[in-house]
Amino acid sequence: MTGSAEEEQVNTVSDDAAALDAAANGGSGTPTSGTPANGAAANGAAASGGPTTGGPATGGPTTGNPATGDPATGGRAPAEARTPGAAGAAEAGGGAGRLIGVGLGPGDPSLMTVRAVEAIAEADVVAYHSARHGRSIARSIAARHLRADHVEEALVYPVTTESTDHPGGYRGALEDFYAEASARLAAHLDAGRTVAVLAEGDPFFYGSYMHMHKRLAHRYPTEVVPGVTSVSAAAARLGTPLSEAEEALTVLPGTLPEEELTARLASSDAVAVMKLGRTFPKVRRALERSGRLAEARYVERATMEGERTGRVADVDPDSVPYFSVAVLPSKVGATARERGEDAPGEVVVVGTGPAGPLWLTPETRGALATADDVVGYTTYLDRVPRRDGQRRHGSDNRVEAERAEFALELARRGRRVAVVSGGDPGVFAMATAVLEAAEQDAYADVPVRVLPGVTAANAAAARVGAPLGHDYAVLSLSDRLKPWEVIAGRLRAAAAADLVLALYNPGSRSRTWQVGKAREVLLEHRAPDTPVVVARDVGGDGERIRTVPLAELDPDQVDMRTLLLIGSSQTRTFRGADGSARVWTPRRYPEV
Structure with a gap:
């Protein structure tokens, strides 16, 4: 799965190497099948302990011609004829090699794309990130497609849990690593070699490859091969749509501050939270504080050996590896159990501000997104985005007491109800009417919350x-x-x-x-x-x-x-x- 533990200390995006950081410390349960026995060779020679899951005896892929690098795809144009990146095409020298960022998918080698396999076959040099132990998830995924004549470059990352005497601290050590790694790749490119940098998931989705791309793509012809992301894999393993209709999908790194996570979780429709592992306790607290823990699902090592799925609420925080994702799936057409409706009903009184959606607070937006029923004066309901499967109950502005009791009655039956006011619900608005009704013994067990809004x-x-x-x-x-x-x-x-x-x-x-x-x-x-x-x-x-x-x-x-x-x-x-x-x-x- 793509993501970065590294961002817990610095605001730098990384994927495979940071994942291996977690593996180096026993956190991710990194698969070891198909990795070199003694680590990957960084000096251009293939590791002596090659993959045990490879293809033909020669080690060559069955989908291409190792001698020429041309894919045996029946008419596909040679790689050299493809259009390089705009910047690379303008500045690349005549003898320059090509840089290819190869997305490998979420972990199962069978989920690599045809183009990813072709790109590896075309490469003279295959580079991948690893921690100091030498194991590389990216290499293990692509192992069956590596040849004996591939030059392998292991880009050994400084990890967040290591101490460093670098005068710039971990950030300085990281920058030195990027400079050294890109220089090594540039030497191959200057020699006219095609370099494939392997990236788990998608290269441009929290991927380590991006750091090489930023330093090299303006100098050499470049291609990026997209891959299946861990978010897509997680949704597939859960067997539920991730986002549907007008729902907006939000992807959050678990390394965000807890307050920021809570606000974004509260204000979003469907959500995927990546980069768990050490961040899981914080993410779980944010889910609970945002009122969305009951609907949150957990996927660990999607498509990998040791895959596990379940409810976030049931997961032992000490067992969570880096390769895991928390998912708040689509609510459109979901069953009550899938929506977490074993939780009791409640009434949340919200204010829409003086006008349209731009005036909604994140907390109010989240309450409206997770409500089963929306109740209010019709004029104010028109300010609320319509959602499939959500019931709307509009009424006249002069029946506040009746509206309040109706909302409480729905909640008593287990529904999550948002009562909508204009402006702030506590300023000459519906909060008073709801609390007045809630004081009755009949609604003593119905939770009522009031969320502030922008008052006129x-x-x-x-x-x-x-x-x-x-x-x-x-x-x-x-x-x-x-x-x-x-x-x-x-x-x-x-x-x-x-x-x-x-x-x-x-x-x-x-x-x-x-x-x-x-x-x-x-x-x-x-x-x-x-x-x-x-x-x-x-x-x-x-x-x-x-x-x-x-x-x-x-x-x-x-x-x-x-x-x-x-x-x-x-x-x-x-x-x-x-x-x-x-x-x-x-x-x-x-x-x-």
Whole structure:
């Protein structure tokens, strides 16, 4: 399987050599069949203990002509006639050899492509990475296709668990290795030889070959032969689709920081996590924290001897080799057991932010991706991407209590339910309605989580600058759930305290007078030229943001999709470089 343990210490991509790093320390259970008895020869001679699984007596492959390097494929153009890489073609000398990065697939030699076998047959030199013990997984996969007259170059990697006295530390030792290895290959290429660099999996998918490619491809004609990746092999071994329909597949290295892993796991559809081994405990914690452990599947040494599959939750962390992958497969058409639905149901209340998908937090995106049912006001549901197999329950904006109980009832039956609000679900939104219903004895055993979202006040403030940079109050002008006298009293108190105000629900078709009344109350305490931000449909197609003096605030320009930000006595404005109004409130307040 492709991946890199090396990145636990440095941010450098590697594959085969890092895998052998794990093998050198007893972690990967590296297969040894087909490897040289005394390690691969680095001086150009084939190792004395050649493969025991080779082809004909001569060691030559049965699919090509060793004498000429031309594949016996019935009409395929000779390799020399193929178009080299653009950079290599421009700069290669007339006598230069060819560089071929050969993807070998995930481990089973029978999964090598026809072109990979041909490329090895065409090569004069076969290079592969190994640790100091001399065993190379890449060589073992290709062993049956190696000839006695192949010059073998073992590129012996410094491994992460070794100590080094290099003045640049491990990173410096690694850079020296890349320079030395590429120089060795360049000497063969300059002599006109074709060099095949073997890469487990795919050369450009976390492969060690990439480091040679970056140093040599601009100097020599180059070809890269793709291979079957470990991710594809893992999905095949699980017997389940990896991603389907509009699902996005995310591939993560297990070497990422735990917080980053958790966030990406929470926000993704289908996922493959590579580079396990020593990183497995961290990856398992991230899966648990993201709420996705129940659906995570484990594949060890896919297509290799000792292959094992199962649930990540059941795996002993001490037994995990480097050659393993954690998979969160497609949810489209999956059975309840495949989706991990032996876990209890729950309700997650999420906020979509003020507009479309760009405003979703990773945590909310993940909750929506893993929900069986999505419940909410139809307008807000339209902001949520549709997913095959997921049930959507839209309703009118005036039935919040009924919507909350419906969601809890679904969860009580074992469903995972996302209740959708606009903005932040805890700010004048559905979180309160759900928790009020959840207080009933009937739903005492139903878990309820609330995930934060970008609220309209913060979104509108960001559009104009920082009007909420100091103390501020948030009020709703809707008198449907509280009398106007209470609203007016709170407006006076906030205005008298010289707080910036964020006013939600300022008006609607049936509530047309509240904005005018609020302006009157505020003018009792604020100067007529106090800046007011009138923000409508922030983030939407109809976004319009204006800054006007308080005395000129026009109620006819305000509706339910509008939010008002009323400045304090300290709030300032100026024209930005683009000509738009910039509004900000200093964090310092004058001494009283």
